[in-house]
Amino acid sequence: MKAAWLSLPWFHALVVEAVQDCKVTPKSPRWPSPSDWEQLNRTISGKLLNPLPPASVCHRNEPNFNPSQCVVVSTQWNSSVFHADDPLSVDWPNFNNDSCLPDPDAPCNKDGFPIFVVNATSASDVQSAVNFSRQRNVRLVIKATGHDVLGRSTGSSSLSIWTHYMRGITFNKNFQPQGCSSPLGLSSATIAAGMQMGEIYAAAAQQNLTVVGGDVPTVGVIGLLTGGGYGPLSSTYGLAADAALEFDIVTADGKLLTVNECQHTDLFFALRGGSAGTFGVVTSVTVRTFPNLSITTHVLTINATADSEAFWDTTALIHSDLPRLADGGLSGQYFILPNSSSAAGARVLGSQAASLQLGPGRGIISWALNIMNQPAAAANGLVEPLLQQLKNSTWSSQISIETETQEFQDFSSYADVFDGLQVVGVDGLIGGRFLDKKALSRNKVDIKEALKATITPAGGIILGEMLMGKGVWDAQPRGGDNAVSKAWRSAITNTLIPVGWAPLDARQKELVTSELTNKNMAALRRLAPHTGVYLNECDPMEPNFQNSFWGDKYGKLLQIKQTYDPQGVFFCHPCVGSEFWIMRPDGQLCKI
Template sequence: MSKNRAATIKDGRRRRVLGAGLALAATSVLPNAQAATTSRYVEPDAPGWPEASRWAELNEALGGRLSPVTRPDFGDPAIQKLLTNPFYIGEQAGLTQNSGWLDAWQSSPAAYVVAAESAADVAAAINFARRHNVRLVVKGGGHSYLGTSSAPGSLLIWTRPMNAITVHEAFTPQGSSAAPVPAVSVAAGCIWLNVYQAVTSGSGRYVQGGGCTSVGVAGLVQGGGFGSFSKRYGLAAASLLEAEIVTADGKTRVVNSVREPDLFWALKGGGGGTFGVVTRLVLATHELPASFGAVNLDVTAHSDDAYRRLLARFIDLYATRLFNAHWGEQVIVRPDNLLRIRMVFQDLNEDQARAQWQPLIEFLSANRDDYAGAESFAVHALPARYFWDANFFRRYAPDIVDFDNRPGASTDHFWWIGDAHQVGSFWYAFNSAWLPASLLRQENQGRFVDAWFAASRHWELALQFSKGLAGAPAAVIDAARGTAMNPEVADAFAWAVSAANGPSAFSGLPASDHTKAAASRSGIVNAMTALRAIAPGAGTYLNESDYFQADWQQAFWGANYSRLLDIKRRYDPEGLFTVHHGVGSKV
């Protein structure tokens, strides 16, 4: 990151938090949902809450980096517009990238925030919270679907000011005799766009990270971490070489495969905010392919029978031509018989990519009376080095991205148009499951298509191929099995998800939206029930999961949960770090 950009972030943070008063937002969704996880902690204004002098002492120890948390004026039209900008939201200590979840949680500010700039700042905050029994919350990118970076009456450790990125030609973990490898060191507050720009645009290498440009690095890695090209490069967690973490005892530890290997393993998919506060990560980088590209197609069938035949044709195409390391991202089915294809590829040119789709295009051409939209088929490729280059998109493809056009904002910042609906979104319902690769066998495809079609009658549903590793190179699958993730991920060809969300509701969900939100739940439950009939007991991806996930320990971690629980008890015996559906949590 440039010195100018770092200065902008630092100055912006100071303007936001200095001199501000405490402003706790009212929870209008389900007040007790978050309280259920905080009742063991002392509350503001309750007996035992630290006196003002104690907070002043902490602020002095932190060099002035402690402040009450404030929020913007949600009634201001200018602020309402800014709430559609993920970079603006990410720069606010009192906001989160999701504004809440129906009957679960609502984005609520902490009482105080430590704008941490070092592991020492983090340790001071942890020691203070432990001594005074104050709830701790950790926020980097703030993308947690489950609201783990938001809790009223808490002390927030905000890692956003920690944004250093260092690219290494050769890195060896501390204490290791392993051969050095290309890598990148990333401070805990970094977002993936800046890391991609440093590694890919700046150094001609690739690092496996998230798809949304504003997602935080530390949270994604600790949750396992999928991206658009995971079918080739695997989990972000599998690329972790070393981490610096401050544990519940206030000790800063550097962990890797030879130094405290159990804790290191737990950080590779065991969940963020659970075992301590990660302050730095070192990730292996990979050789950059020649190209990245995308395929788009929207086809609508004129009858249910034609739609089912279209789904069968696609699955056969996927199983025979696309089930490999070159292809990722997703297809969407809907009750109106639309098949929406939004897939990406790597290391193919446009002609090579287009050729893989020829059987489906020929099928559509031969059945013109049954389908509309075949002419929307489009294939685009670009040199991989430009995939996160803001100037490239500004010049050649401004219609597929949004830019952070605020005065003084970094000209490097953009987000994909397809992710715009998620900015500040309020979740109504969410359900997901991994699908085993055995469903792609010829003898099982009919059964799969029947279930897929049945699911589509109820609600929109996506198959995200990047979030299942079956079809990836053997080394990628082996590396995934070495993480704390549910081992099912190595055998899944896709991750199925059905969800519904609405616009930002930071100041509360309008009463008129409750009926709409509740209605979506039955459709989503019915869709996933139809699909789960062919994958009973399937696990799911913890970073993007249902707040109300049943049997979440098994779903997120499978047989790895017992080992994770042992590690949690060893490093956090008093349960200082508590998050919803986290290892050792009761909720």
């Protein structure tokens, strides 16, 4: 009888958890009982959800099968708004292991999703969820919008805190942080954790103000800011993390702390660039607001034969001139598309492909670069030397160049026109690396070959985020230094390599993800070995992520993590302290 008892699967699971210090799963004997979950639900006034994946309506074996609703889900599957509004779903389904797609012929289960979701609307809801997770050793994840290219806002066998309905924004003309003896003399906005950048911009515009944030309106403010956060205004006003003045945060012990330059200064350092989902659950943030400004946008499009030497020589020449353009005050985004007929071309050009009359097999380089509070003549004057170099090049007859300028009276009118490039509802990853003046001053052949090596059939495009400029380089954040890497302070552009694969194709996924890390991004690491990466836009398998994300600040961040979360209540990967955990093949999270 004793031998039979010892062989029970649950006893084996109990031993594994005890020895390895693992988070419990529904298969664990220590998984909370139904009465435990019901008690949590009562504590938070009925806000505990046990939702099915949204695409389950497409699957006959699921209890909520509904063909007409499946049409709705399928139609909205590529919308960030749809995924943000769902308690489980995230923008890229590979982070849920493609567990339930809107394809009736694909499998559907909840294995890649959180089991329960706390629909938090207050800090006390968050505190209850954190306490429950800590006391019962349940994995905890945090989702605001699900717009995270590293998959940090989801996790299997977990309890999720969904902050989407923590709403509100208030403005203050002379903010005084809690615990400080006097006001700062700065205007500010206090923003709840569920707010997205588009609605924050709109609220600020009503005050004739603006804030630093991303260019995708559905991005959540907390994930953006705690990762550093850049956008169209960063070249003037710095990073989103540089503008943070105060946080309200629930830490691993369930306490609600107010963090700023006068109290809990170590956490104030960490939250400004140390990543979301690591040190606690931020329930609100107060940021500096700034005067509105006019924007002039210079739009350039270069057309060449697909993947030709002329195309790549042009690409290298443009990159070598980016430091001069950035020094002059231009900032913005660009893309390098070697072949307009590729899958990447279809995603980038979309419905514009026909109107552009490009024909098959074209290579396209396009940018939209901004200059603040200056007229079109200033932007044109900065770009003209580059245009002359291109016109005088030995390959000038093999390219065509078109330019135009657009002037916007304020940031709101600019944001209505220019929206960040995003493709969601598909399987994919993105790699990224900063290129600084040193890297871009190398031989043009080196630049060309490095950029060519990033192109693969799985990707096929280079995205450039030249959003730093003097506002980032010369930033002086309140309260002293913050956690963002020093590499930000010299970066000219962030070079991004998106890749994708067919859902549920394990072999293709393995090949594509390996190539991203070991070929595409390796080429950029060789070109710029001394820089780093933006932790919100990077390959989850970035080698030595601690140094790439934070440089010499990692040691301090790890110490802060161990001070405020010694048990590892908060886990995400790749995040501070995640190297001490491992995900077992069955999805269970265990300490190493």
